[in-house]
Amino acid sequence: MEKPEAMLLSQMKEGQSGRIVSVNGDMRLRRRILEMGLTRGTEFYIEKYAPLRDPMELTIKGVHLSLRVSEAAVITVEPLELTHG
Numbered sequence: 140m141e142k143p144e145a146m147l148l149s150q151m152k153e154g155q156s157g158r159i160v161s162v163n164g165d166m167r168l169r170r171r172i173l174e175m176g177l178t179r180g181t182e183f184y185i186e187k188y189a190p191l192r193d194p195m196e197l198t199i200k201g202v203h204l205s206l207r208v209s210e211a212a213v214i215t216v217e218p219l220e221l222t223h224g
Contacts, residue, residue, distance in 0.1 A: 146218065149195075149211035156184045157216040164213035176200055177214060 145160050159181045162172050176199055177183075186196040186203065194205045 144217075145215050147212050148206075148214040148216045149208045151185055151216065151218065153185055153187050156182065156219040158182050158219060160215040160217055162214050164210075168210065168213065172210060172214065175204060175206075176202070177204075177206075182219065183216075 148157070148159075151157060159177055159179055161179060162169050162177060164172070181199060183197045183199040186198055188195050188208075193208045195208060195211060197204045197206060
C-alpha cells in the first residue's frame with residue numbers, strides 16, 4: 140500500500156482526515172500554531188469551511204478549532220483514508 144503524498148492543510152477538502160507532518164512559517168506564527176495543539180503526528184478532521192472558504196474548522200484532539208486558510212498554508216500534512224460522515 141502506498142503512503143499518501145504530503146500536501147498543505149489549506150489544500151484539503153471538507154470531510155477529509157489527516158496527520159500533521161510539519162509546521163513551518165515565521166517563528167511567531169509557528170509557535171502560535173504549535174500552542175493550539177497542531178503538532179507533528181497529531182490527527183485531525185476537517186469539519187467545514189466558512190461560506191467564503193475562510194476560516195476552516197478542524198476537529199483535533201476532540202476540540203473544534205478555527206484556523207485561517209493562510210495559517211493552514213504553512214502546515215504540511217499527510218491525508219488519511221478515514222473520512223467521517
